[in-house]
Amino acid sequence: MQNNFLSLKGVTFSYDARLSNVLFIEDLELERGGTTVIVGPNGSGKTTLLKILSGLLKESGGELKLYGRAVTNGAREKLCRMSVFVHQNPYIFSGSVRHNIEYGLKLKRLPRNERNGIVAKVLNKVGLKGLEHRNALSLSGGEKQKLAMARAMAVEPDVLVLDEPDAHMDADSRRSIEGILQELSAGGKTLIISTHNEAFAYRIADRIVRLEDGRLVSPSVNILRGRLSGGDEHFSYFESSGTTILCPPVTGDFNSAVIPCEDIILSASGIDASTQNQLFGRVSNIEKESYLFLVTVDCGVPLRALVTKKSVEILEIREGKKLFVSFKASAVKLY
Amino acid sequence: MNSSFFRAIQLIVSGNSEVYFIAFTSLKFAFSSTVIATLISLPLGMILAFKHFTGKAIVVVVLNSLMALPTVVIGLILYSLLSRSGPLGGFRLLFTPVAIVMGQSILALPIVASLVYSAFSGISKELPETLETLGARGFSRNLMIMRESGTAVLSAVLSGFGRVIGEVGVSMMLGGNIRWYTRTITTTIALETSKGEFELALALGLILIAISFLVNFSLHMGMRYAE
Incomplete structure:
Protein backbone atom coordinates (compact mmCIF):
# COMPACT_ATOMS: atom_id res chain seq x y z
CA MET A 1 0.00 0.00 0.00
CA GLN A 2 1.34 3.40 -0.89
CA ASN A 3 0.93 6.68 0.91
CA ASN A 4 1.12 4.94 4.29
CA PHE A 5 1.25 7.43 7.04
CA LEU A 6 1.21 5.08 9.99
CA SER A 7 1.76 1.37 10.12
CA LEU A 8 1.53 -0.89 13.15
CA LYS A 9 3.03 -4.37 13.27
CA GLY A 10 2.52 -6.55 16.33
CA VAL A 11 1.96 -3.45 18.45
CA THR A 12 1.04 -4.27 22.03
CA PHE A 13 0.23 -2.13 25.00
CA SER A 14 -0.14 -2.78 28.70
CA TYR A 15 -0.52 -0.13 31.39
CA ASP A 16 1.78 -2.05 33.69
CA ALA A 17 4.50 -4.52 32.70
CA ARG A 18 3.06 -7.00 35.23
CA LEU A 19 -0.37 -6.87 33.63
CA SER A 20 -1.41 -8.54 30.40
CA ASN A 21 -1.72 -6.59 27.16
CA VAL A 22 -4.87 -4.54 26.68
CA LEU A 23 -4.03 -4.09 23.03
CA PHE A 24 -2.58 -6.37 20.41
CA ILE A 25 -2.55 -5.03 16.87
CA GLU A 26 -1.06 -7.54 14.46
CA ASP A 27 -1.16 -5.40 11.36
CA LEU A 28 -2.73 -2.04 10.70
CA GLU A 29 -1.93 0.43 7.96
CA LEU A 30 -3.35 3.93 7.95
CA GLU A 31 -3.27 6.06 4.87
CA ARG A 32 -2.86 9.78 4.80
CA GLY A 33 -6.18 11.52 4.21
CA GLY A 34 -9.57 9.98 4.61
CA THR A 35 -11.54 8.93 7.64
CA THR A 36 -10.76 5.77 9.55
CA VAL A 37 -13.35 4.81 12.15
CA ILE A 38 -12.55 2.39 14.93
CA VAL A 39 -15.66 0.68 16.25
CA GLY A 40 -15.97 -1.73 19.12
CA PRO A 41 -17.60 -2.17 22.52
CA ASN A 42 -16.54 -0.25 25.62
CA GLY A 43 -13.25 -1.49 26.99
CA SER A 44 -12.13 -2.96 23.69
CA GLY A 45 -9.06 -0.75 23.56
CA LYS A 46 -10.24 1.99 21.22
CA THR A 47 -9.01 4.87 23.36
CA THR A 48 -5.64 3.20 23.97
CA LEU A 49 -5.16 2.63 20.23
CA LEU A 50 -6.11 6.25 19.46
CA LYS A 51 -3.63 7.55 22.04
CA ILE A 52 -0.85 5.46 20.51
CA LEU A 53 -1.77 6.72 17.03
CA SER A 54 -1.60 10.33 18.24
CA GLY A 55 1.71 9.87 20.03
CA LEU A 56 0.33 10.34 23.55
CA LEU A 57 1.06 6.78 24.62
CA LYS A 58 4.12 4.73 23.81
CA GLU A 59 3.47 1.18 22.66
CA SER A 60 4.81 -1.54 24.97
CA GLY A 61 5.96 -3.78 22.14
CA GLY A 62 5.93 -4.22 18.38
CA GLU A 63 6.69 -1.67 15.74
CA LEU A 64 5.05 1.62 14.94
CA LYS A 65 6.18 3.34 11.74
CA LEU A 66 5.55 6.90 10.66
CA TYR A 67 6.00 7.28 6.89
CA GLY A 68 7.92 4.02 6.85
CA ARG A 69 10.32 4.98 9.62
CA ALA A 70 10.27 3.39 13.05
CA VAL A 71 8.86 5.80 15.62
CA THR A 72 11.59 6.60 18.10
CA ASN A 73 11.28 9.33 20.72
CA GLY A 74 12.03 12.11 18.23
CA ALA A 75 9.54 10.77 15.72
CA ARG A 76 6.94 10.37 18.47
CA GLU A 77 7.28 14.07 19.17
CA LYS A 78 6.75 14.70 15.45
CA LEU A 79 3.70 12.43 15.48
CA CYS A 80 2.39 14.23 18.54
CA ARG A 81 2.92 17.61 16.87
CA MET A 82 1.13 16.68 13.66
CA SER A 83 -1.94 15.34 15.40
CA VAL A 84 -4.42 16.55 17.98
CA PHE A 85 -6.30 14.13 20.20
CA VAL A 86 -9.76 15.03 21.52
CA HIS A 87 -10.91 13.09 24.60
CA GLN A 88 -14.33 11.54 24.96
CA ASN A 89 -14.77 13.72 28.05
CA PRO A 90 -12.61 16.63 27.01
CA TYR A 91 -10.77 18.71 29.57
CA ILE A 92 -12.04 22.26 29.30
CA PHE A 93 -9.76 24.99 30.67
CA SER A 94 -11.33 27.29 33.23
CA GLY A 95 -12.02 30.67 31.68
CA SER A 96 -13.84 31.75 28.56
CA VAL A 97 -14.62 29.76 25.44
CA ARG A 98 -12.21 32.06 23.64
CA HIS A 99 -9.41 31.33 26.12
CA ASN A 100 -9.81 27.61 25.40
CA ILE A 101 -9.50 28.01 21.65
CA GLU A 102 -6.76 30.61 21.79
CA TYR A 103 -4.51 28.51 23.98
CA GLY A 104 -3.04 26.38 21.19
CA LEU A 105 -2.71 29.45 18.96
CA LYS A 106 -0.80 31.36 21.64
CA LEU A 107 1.58 28.42 21.93
CA LYS A 108 2.19 28.80 18.19
CA ARG A 109 2.83 32.52 18.85
CA LEU A 110 0.24 33.71 16.38
CA PRO A 111 -0.44 37.45 16.56
CA ARG A 112 -3.69 38.64 18.09
CA ASN A 113 -5.50 39.63 14.90
CA GLU A 114 -4.77 36.23 13.34
CA ARG A 115 -6.02 34.51 16.49
CA ASN A 116 -9.24 36.53 16.40
CA GLY A 117 -9.97 35.37 12.87
CA ILE A 118 -9.34 31.70 13.66
CA VAL A 119 -11.41 31.78 16.87
CA ALA A 120 -14.38 33.25 15.01
CA LYS A 121 -13.98 30.78 12.15
CA VAL A 122 -13.85 27.58 14.21
CA LEU A 123 -16.63 28.67 16.57
CA ASN A 124 -18.82 29.36 13.58
CA LYS A 125 -17.94 25.97 12.12
CA VAL A 126 -18.93 23.96 15.20
CA GLY A 127 -22.05 26.03 15.80
CA LEU A 128 -20.93 27.89 18.92
CA LYS A 129 -20.96 31.31 17.26
CA GLY A 130 -21.47 34.15 19.71
CA LEU A 131 -20.42 32.13 22.76
CA GLU A 132 -16.85 33.47 22.64
CA HIS A 133 -17.01 35.18 26.02
CA ARG A 134 -19.10 32.58 27.82
CA ASN A 135 -17.58 30.76 30.77
CA ALA A 136 -16.48 27.51 29.13
CA LEU A 137 -17.21 25.43 32.22
CA SER A 138 -20.87 26.45 32.10
CA LEU A 139 -21.39 24.83 28.67
CA SER A 140 -23.42 21.64 28.31
CA GLY A 141 -21.76 18.28 27.63
CA GLY A 142 -22.40 18.45 23.90
CA GLU A 143 -21.21 22.05 23.70
CA LYS A 144 -18.02 21.17 25.57
CA GLN A 145 -17.40 18.42 23.04
CA LYS A 146 -17.87 20.90 20.21
CA LEU A 147 -15.59 23.38 21.95
CA ALA A 148 -12.91 20.72 22.27
CA MET A 149 -13.25 19.99 18.55
CA ALA A 150 -13.01 23.68 17.76
CA ARG A 151 -9.93 23.95 19.98
CA ALA A 152 -8.33 21.06 18.09
CA MET A 153 -9.31 22.39 14.66
CA ALA A 154 -7.93 25.83 15.52
CA VAL A 155 -4.32 24.59 15.56
CA GLU A 156 -4.90 23.00 12.13
CA PRO A 157 -3.30 19.60 12.70
CA ASP A 158 -2.71 17.22 9.77
CA VAL A 159 -4.33 14.47 11.76
CA LEU A 160 -7.38 14.85 13.97
CA VAL A 161 -7.97 12.00 16.42
CA LEU A 162 -11.40 12.01 18.05
CA ASP A 163 -12.42 9.62 20.81
CA GLU A 164 -16.19 9.05 20.63
CA PRO A 165 -17.02 12.58 19.46
CA ASP A 166 -20.72 11.63 19.27
CA ALA A 167 -20.93 10.43 22.87
CA HIS A 168 -22.70 13.42 24.38
CA MET A 169 -24.63 14.52 21.33
CA ASP A 170 -28.25 14.50 20.36
CA ALA A 171 -29.29 13.55 16.82
CA ASP A 172 -29.08 17.13 15.50
CA SER A 173 -25.64 17.79 16.90
CA ARG A 174 -24.48 14.44 15.58
CA ARG A 175 -25.59 15.42 12.09
CA SER A 176 -23.76 18.72 12.31
CA ILE A 177 -20.62 16.93 13.53
CA GLU A 178 -20.90 14.54 10.58
CA GLY A 179 -20.97 17.54 8.26
CA ILE A 180 -17.90 19.06 9.90
CA LEU A 181 -15.99 15.78 9.71
CA GLN A 182 -16.88 15.28 6.06
CA GLU A 183 -15.73 18.81 5.30
CA LEU A 184 -12.43 18.28 7.16
CA SER A 185 -11.87 15.03 5.32
CA ALA A 186 -12.62 16.68 1.98
CA GLY A 187 -10.08 19.35 2.94
CA GLY A 188 -7.37 16.68 3.05
CA LYS A 189 -7.18 16.09 6.80
CA THR A 190 -6.59 12.61 8.12
CA LEU A 191 -9.31 11.70 10.60
CA ILE A 192 -9.12 8.83 13.05
CA ILE A 193 -12.32 8.46 15.04
CA SER A 194 -13.66 5.95 17.51
CA THR A 195 -17.30 5.30 18.23
CA HIS A 196 -19.62 2.53 19.24
CA ASN A 197 -22.45 3.97 17.19
CA GLU A 198 -22.45 1.93 13.96
CA ALA A 199 -24.72 4.26 12.03
CA PHE A 200 -22.45 7.21 12.83
CA ALA A 201 -19.44 5.12 11.84
CA TYR A 202 -20.86 4.11 8.46
CA ARG A 203 -21.94 7.63 7.60
CA ILE A 204 -18.48 9.15 8.04
CA ALA A 205 -16.03 6.29 7.45
CA ASP A 206 -13.90 5.64 4.41
CA ARG A 207 -12.67 2.67 6.29
CA ILE A 208 -13.87 0.83 9.38
CA VAL A 209 -11.66 -1.05 11.77
CA ARG A 210 -13.28 -3.19 14.45
CA LEU A 211 -11.63 -3.79 17.80
CA GLU A 212 -12.65 -6.56 20.15
CA ASP A 213 -10.74 -7.28 23.36
CA GLY A 214 -7.81 -5.28 22.07
CA ARG A 215 -7.56 -7.19 18.78
CA LEU A 216 -8.51 -6.13 15.30
CA VAL A 217 -11.38 -8.05 13.83
CA SER A 218 -11.75 -7.74 10.10
CA PRO A 219 -15.07 -5.96 9.58
CA SER A 220 -15.24 -6.90 5.90
CA VAL A 221 -17.93 -4.55 4.70
CA MET B 1 -4.94 43.23 81.53
CA ASN B 2 -7.51 45.60 80.16
CA SER B 3 -5.14 48.54 80.42
CA SER B 4 -2.43 46.46 78.72
CA PHE B 5 -4.77 46.00 75.81
CA PHE B 6 -5.30 49.76 75.43
CA ARG B 7 -1.60 50.44 75.70
CA ALA B 8 -1.05 47.78 73.05
CA ILE B 9 -3.45 49.56 70.72
CA GLN B 10 -1.64 52.79 71.53
CA LEU B 11 1.68 51.21 70.50
CA ILE B 12 0.22 50.21 67.16
CA VAL B 13 -1.58 53.46 66.47
CA SER B 14 1.36 55.67 67.50
CA GLY B 15 3.53 53.88 64.95
CA ASN B 16 6.08 52.67 67.49
CA SER B 17 9.18 51.99 65.42
CA GLU B 18 10.25 48.84 67.26
CA VAL B 19 6.81 47.25 66.92
CA TYR B 20 6.83 47.84 63.21
CA PHE B 21 10.44 46.75 62.77
CA ILE B 22 9.66 43.45 64.47
CA ALA B 23 6.55 42.92 62.40
CA PHE B 24 8.46 43.68 59.21
CA THR B 25 11.27 41.28 60.20
CA SER B 26 8.76 38.48 60.80
CA LEU B 27 7.09 39.11 57.46
CA LYS B 28 10.43 39.21 55.66
CA PHE B 29 11.53 35.85 57.08
CA ALA B 30 8.17 34.15 56.54
CA PHE B 31 7.85 35.49 53.01
CA SER B 32 11.38 34.43 52.00
CA SER B 33 11.02 30.93 53.42
CA THR B 34 7.58 30.44 51.85
CA VAL B 35 8.97 31.48 48.46
CA ILE B 36 11.91 29.08 48.81
CA ALA B 37 9.66 26.21 49.94
CA THR B 38 7.24 26.91 47.08
CA LEU B 39 10.00 27.02 44.46
CA ILE B 40 11.14 23.57 45.57
CA SER B 41 7.62 22.19 46.11
CA LEU B 42 6.12 23.04 42.72
CA PRO B 43 8.52 20.92 40.64
CA LEU B 44 8.64 18.27 43.37
CA GLY B 45 4.83 18.06 43.52
CA MET B 46 4.67 17.90 39.75
CA ILE B 47 7.18 15.06 39.55
CA LEU B 48 5.34 13.17 42.29
CA ALA B 49 1.96 13.66 40.64
CA PHE B 50 2.85 13.01 37.00
CA LYS B 51 5.97 10.84 36.87
CA HIS B 52 6.08 7.17 37.71
CA PHE B 53 9.13 5.95 39.59
CA THR B 54 9.91 3.36 42.20
CA GLY B 55 9.88 4.59 45.76
CA LYS B 56 7.32 7.30 45.00
CA ALA B 57 4.96 6.06 47.70
CA ILE B 58 7.78 6.26 50.24
CA VAL B 59 8.57 9.87 49.32
CA VAL B 60 4.90 10.78 49.74
CA VAL B 61 4.64 9.05 53.13
CA VAL B 62 7.85 10.73 54.34
CA LEU B 63 6.59 14.15 53.20
CA ASN B 64 3.29 13.59 54.95
CA SER B 65 4.97 12.56 58.20
CA LEU B 66 7.32 15.55 58.04
CA MET B 67 4.29 17.85 58.03
CA ALA B 68 4.09 17.27 61.77
CA LEU B 69 7.81 17.88 62.36
CA PRO B 70 8.16 19.91 65.60
CA THR B 71 9.82 23.29 65.09
CA VAL B 72 12.22 22.72 67.97
CA VAL B 73 13.52 19.54 66.35
CA ILE B 74 14.39 21.45 63.17
CA GLY B 75 15.91 24.11 65.40
CA LEU B 76 17.95 21.53 67.22
CA ILE B 77 19.25 19.80 64.09
CA LEU B 78 20.18 23.03 62.33
CA TYR B 79 21.66 24.40 65.54
CA SER B 80 24.02 21.44 65.78
CA LEU B 81 24.96 21.83 62.11
CA LEU B 82 25.47 25.62 62.22
CA SER B 83 27.07 26.04 65.63
CA ARG B 84 30.78 26.85 65.76
CA SER B 85 31.77 23.22 66.31
CA GLY B 86 29.28 21.89 63.76
CA PRO B 87 30.11 20.88 60.16
CA LEU B 88 28.70 24.16 58.76
CA GLY B 89 30.03 26.27 61.61
CA GLY B 90 32.57 27.95 59.36
CA PHE B 91 29.82 29.88 57.58
CA ARG B 92 28.93 31.63 60.86
CA LEU B 93 25.25 31.49 60.12
CA LEU B 94 23.91 30.73 63.58
CA PHE B 95 21.84 33.62 65.04
CA THR B 96 21.50 35.29 61.65
CA PRO B 97 18.39 35.86 59.47
CA VAL B 98 19.80 33.26 57.02
CA ALA B 99 19.61 30.58 59.70
CA ILE B 100 15.99 31.44 60.47
CA VAL B 101 15.02 31.39 56.79
CA MET B 102 16.79 28.04 56.37
CA GLY B 103 14.89 26.57 59.30
CA GLN B 104 11.56 28.01 58.27
CA SER B 105 12.00 26.78 54.68
CA ILE B 106 12.60 23.25 55.97
CA LEU B 107 9.54 23.66 58.17
CA ALA B 108 7.30 24.81 55.31
CA LEU B 109 8.61 22.47 52.63
CA PRO B 110 6.79 19.23 53.61
CA ILE B 111 3.50 21.08 54.04
CA VAL B 112 3.65 22.98 50.77
CA ALA B 113 5.01 19.96 48.86
CA SER B 114 2.39 17.55 50.20
CA LEU B 115 -0.47 19.92 49.51
CA VAL B 116 0.87 20.87 46.07
CA TYR B 117 1.23 17.16 45.29
CA SER B 118 -2.36 16.46 46.30
CA ALA B 119 -3.52 19.52 44.33
CA PHE B 120 -1.81 18.19 41.18
CA SER B 121 -2.99 14.61 41.77
CA GLY B 122 -6.54 15.91 41.99
CA ILE B 123 -6.29 17.16 38.42
CA SER B 124 -8.05 15.05 35.83
CA LYS B 125 -5.60 12.96 33.81
CA GLU B 126 -7.01 14.49 30.64
CA LEU B 127 -5.34 17.84 31.40
CA PRO B 128 -1.69 16.85 30.83
CA GLU B 129 -2.68 14.94 27.69
CA THR B 130 -4.73 17.86 26.39
CA LEU B 131 -1.80 20.21 26.95
CA GLU B 132 0.61 17.83 25.25
CA THR B 133 -1.61 17.27 22.24
CA LEU B 134 -2.16 21.02 21.81
CA GLY B 135 1.60 21.46 21.73
CA ALA B 136 2.40 22.73 25.24
CA ARG B 137 5.79 21.60 26.52
CA GLY B 138 7.97 22.35 29.53
CA PHE B 139 7.33 25.64 31.27
CA SER B 140 4.15 26.66 29.45
CA ARG B 141 2.67 23.23 30.15
CA ASN B 142 3.51 23.43 33.86
CA LEU B 143 2.23 26.97 34.09
CA MET B 144 -1.14 25.88 32.72
CA ILE B 145 -1.31 22.93 35.13
CA MET B 146 -0.69 25.37 38.00
CA ARG B 147 -3.29 27.77 36.69
CA GLU B 148 -5.84 24.99 36.35
CA SER B 149 -5.21 23.70 39.86
CA GLY B 150 -5.66 27.32 40.97
CA THR B 151 -6.97 27.65 44.50
CA ALA B 152 -5.58 24.29 45.63
CA VAL B 153 -1.99 25.39 44.92
CA LEU B 154 -2.67 28.77 46.50
CA SER B 155 -4.01 27.07 49.63
CA ALA B 156 -0.86 24.96 49.78
CA VAL B 157 1.31 28.08 49.68
CA LEU B 158 -0.85 29.86 52.26
CA SER B 159 -0.67 26.87 54.60
CA GLY B 160 3.11 27.03 54.38
CA PHE B 161 3.08 30.76 55.09
CA GLY B 162 0.73 30.23 58.03
CA ARG B 163 3.01 27.59 59.47
CA VAL B 164 6.15 29.76 59.40
CA ILE B 165 4.71 33.16 60.37
CA GLY B 166 3.38 31.71 63.61
CA GLU B 167 6.28 29.44 64.60
CA VAL B 168 8.57 30.28 67.51
CA GLY B 169 10.93 27.30 67.94
CA VAL B 170 13.09 27.82 64.86
CA SER B 171 13.26 31.62 65.22
CA MET B 172 14.21 31.38 68.86
CA MET B 173 16.83 28.64 68.57
CA LEU B 174 18.44 29.73 65.29
CA GLY B 175 17.84 33.49 65.45
CA GLY B 176 18.57 34.00 69.10
CA ASN B 177 15.95 36.78 69.50
CA ILE B 178 18.51 39.53 68.89
CA ARG B 179 16.95 43.00 69.12
CA TRP B 180 16.87 45.00 65.85
CA TYR B 181 18.22 41.96 64.03
CA THR B 182 16.54 38.59 64.40
CA ARG B 183 13.76 39.44 66.81
CA THR B 184 10.42 38.35 65.36
CA ILE B 185 6.82 38.77 66.48
CA THR B 186 6.64 35.33 68.06
CA THR B 187 9.99 35.47 69.85
CA THR B 188 9.12 38.90 71.23
CA ILE B 189 5.76 37.68 72.49
CA ALA B 190 7.43 34.74 74.23
CA LEU B 191 10.07 37.00 75.80
CA GLU B 192 7.79 39.86 76.86
CA THR B 193 5.18 37.51 78.29
CA SER B 194 7.79 35.74 80.40
CA LYS B 195 8.90 39.17 81.65
CA GLY B 196 5.29 39.96 82.59
CA GLU B 197 5.09 42.84 80.10
CA PHE B 198 1.98 42.29 78.14
CA GLU B 199 1.61 45.54 76.13
CA LEU B 200 4.22 44.86 73.46
CA ALA B 201 3.30 41.17 73.38
CA LEU B 202 -0.37 41.98 72.87
CA ALA B 203 0.35 44.64 70.26
CA LEU B 204 2.42 42.20 68.28
CA GLY B 205 -0.16 39.46 68.75
CA LEU B 206 -2.79 41.73 67.21
CA ILE B 207 -0.50 42.57 64.32
CA LEU B 208 0.19 38.85 63.74
CA ILE B 209 -3.54 38.15 63.51
CA ALA B 210 -4.00 41.14 61.19
CA ILE B 211 -1.15 39.97 58.92
CA SER B 212 -2.59 36.47 58.62
CA PHE B 213 -5.99 37.87 57.83
CA LEU B 214 -4.70 40.40 55.30
CA VAL B 215 -2.48 37.93 53.44
CA ASN B 216 -5.31 35.40 53.09
CA PHE B 217 -7.88 38.02 52.20
CA SER B 218 -5.81 39.77 49.54
CA LEU B 219 -4.74 36.54 47.85
CA HIS B 220 -8.28 35.25 47.70
CA MET B 221 -9.52 38.54 46.33
CA GLY B 222 -6.71 38.42 43.79
CA MET B 223 -7.77 34.94 42.72
CA ARG B 224 -11.40 35.97 42.33
CA TYR B 225 -10.36 38.96 40.27
CA ALA B 226 -8.14 36.78 38.08
CA GLU B 227 -11.07 34.47 37.30
Missing part, protein backbone atom coordinates in the same frame (compact mmCIF):
# COMPACT_ATOMS: atom_id res chain seq x y z
CA ASN A 222 -18.21 -2.48 1.57
CA ILE A 223 -19.09 1.14 2.27
CA LEU A 224 -20.44 3.00 -0.74
CA ARG A 225 -20.98 6.75 -0.67
CA GLY A 226 -23.93 8.20 -2.50
CA ARG A 227 -27.59 9.06 -2.14
CA LEU A 228 -31.06 7.69 -2.81
CA SER A 229 -32.08 8.49 -6.37
CA GLY A 230 -35.61 7.12 -6.34
CA GLY A 231 -37.60 4.00 -5.77
CA ASP A 232 -40.74 2.02 -6.40
CA GLU A 233 -42.95 -0.27 -4.35
CA HIS A 234 -40.26 -3.00 -4.33
CA PHE A 235 -36.95 -1.21 -4.04
CA SER A 236 -35.14 1.99 -3.31
CA TYR A 237 -32.37 2.97 -5.71
CA PHE A 238 -29.08 4.04 -4.22
CA GLU A 239 -26.80 5.90 -6.59
CA SER A 240 -23.04 5.68 -6.01
CA SER A 241 -20.51 6.97 -8.57
CA GLY A 242 -22.91 6.29 -11.42
CA THR A 243 -23.74 2.76 -10.27
CA THR A 244 -27.28 2.04 -9.11
CA ILE A 245 -27.81 -0.40 -6.29
CA LEU A 246 -31.17 -1.88 -5.36
CA CYS A 247 -31.99 -1.77 -1.67
CA PRO A 248 -35.01 -2.51 0.49
CA PRO A 249 -37.70 0.19 0.04
CA VAL A 250 -36.83 2.84 2.61
CA THR A 251 -36.98 6.60 2.75
CA GLY A 252 -34.76 9.04 4.58
CA ASP A 253 -31.56 10.99 4.36
CA PHE A 254 -28.92 8.33 3.69
CA ASN A 255 -25.36 8.85 2.49
CA SER A 256 -23.90 5.35 2.76
CA ALA A 257 -24.81 1.87 1.59
CA VAL A 258 -23.13 -0.94 3.49
CA ILE A 259 -22.80 -4.46 2.09
CA PRO A 260 -21.00 -7.19 4.06
CA CYS A 261 -18.22 -8.79 2.00
CA GLU A 262 -19.43 -12.29 2.78
CA ASP A 263 -22.83 -11.50 1.22
CA ILE A 264 -21.30 -10.85 -2.17
CA ILE A 265 -21.34 -13.68 -4.69
CA LEU A 266 -18.80 -13.91 -7.52
CA SER A 267 -19.64 -15.90 -10.64
CA ALA A 268 -18.29 -16.40 -14.15
CA SER A 269 -21.72 -16.00 -15.72
CA GLY A 270 -24.86 -14.15 -14.64
CA ILE A 271 -27.03 -15.99 -12.14
CA ASP A 272 -30.79 -16.16 -12.08
CA ALA A 273 -31.77 -16.09 -8.44
CA SER A 274 -33.09 -13.77 -5.71
CA THR A 275 -29.96 -11.66 -6.00
CA GLN A 276 -31.48 -8.44 -7.31
CA ASN A 277 -28.15 -6.69 -7.72
CA GLN A 278 -25.99 -7.98 -10.50
CA LEU A 279 -22.95 -6.02 -11.63
CA PHE A 280 -20.05 -6.83 -13.88
CA GLY A 281 -16.43 -5.86 -13.51
CA ARG A 282 -12.74 -6.72 -13.39
CA VAL A 283 -10.81 -8.04 -10.42
CA SER A 284 -8.51 -5.26 -9.25
CA ASN A 285 -7.01 -6.79 -6.12
CA ILE A 286 -6.75 -10.08 -4.23
CA GLU A 287 -5.76 -10.09 -0.57
CA LYS A 288 -5.35 -13.05 1.73
CA GLU A 289 -7.49 -12.59 4.81
CA SER A 290 -6.44 -15.36 7.26
CA TYR A 291 -7.82 -18.53 5.58
CA LEU A 292 -10.09 -16.65 3.14
CA PHE A 293 -9.49 -14.28 0.25
CA LEU A 294 -10.77 -10.74 -0.10
CA VAL A 295 -11.32 -10.11 -3.81
CA THR A 296 -11.93 -6.55 -5.01
CA VAL A 297 -13.90 -6.23 -8.24
CA ASP A 298 -14.19 -2.85 -9.89
CA CYS A 299 -17.76 -2.55 -11.18
CA GLY A 300 -17.84 1.23 -11.39
CA VAL A 301 -17.64 1.11 -7.63
CA PRO A 302 -15.10 -1.20 -5.99
CA LEU A 303 -16.83 -4.14 -4.28
CA ARG A 304 -15.01 -6.62 -2.08
CA ALA A 305 -16.13 -10.22 -1.75
CA LEU A 306 -14.91 -12.69 0.83
CA VAL A 307 -14.37 -16.09 -0.81
CA THR A 308 -12.68 -19.40 -0.04
CA LYS A 309 -9.50 -20.71 -1.63
CA LYS A 310 -11.63 -23.30 -3.43
CA SER A 311 -13.71 -20.56 -5.11
CA VAL A 312 -10.56 -18.72 -6.15
CA GLU A 313 -9.35 -21.91 -7.84
CA ILE A 314 -12.67 -22.84 -9.50
CA LEU A 315 -13.30 -19.32 -10.84
CA GLU A 316 -9.59 -18.87 -11.64
CA ILE A 317 -9.67 -15.52 -9.94
CA ARG A 318 -6.66 -13.33 -10.71
CA GLU A 319 -6.19 -9.63 -11.31
CA GLY A 320 -7.89 -8.44 -14.48
CA LYS A 321 -10.34 -11.39 -14.60
CA LYS A 322 -13.88 -10.36 -15.56
CA LEU A 323 -16.59 -11.52 -13.15
CA PHE A 324 -20.22 -11.05 -12.25
CA VAL A 325 -20.86 -9.63 -8.80
CA SER A 326 -24.24 -10.40 -7.23
CA PHE A 327 -25.88 -9.63 -3.92
CA LYS A 328 -29.39 -9.50 -2.52
CA ALA A 329 -31.11 -6.17 -2.07
CA SER A 330 -31.80 -7.26 1.50
CA ALA A 331 -28.03 -7.48 2.16
CA VAL A 332 -27.73 -3.71 1.64
CA LYS A 333 -28.08 -1.53 4.71
CA LEU A 334 -28.43 2.21 4.32
CA TYR A 335 -27.04 4.76 6.79
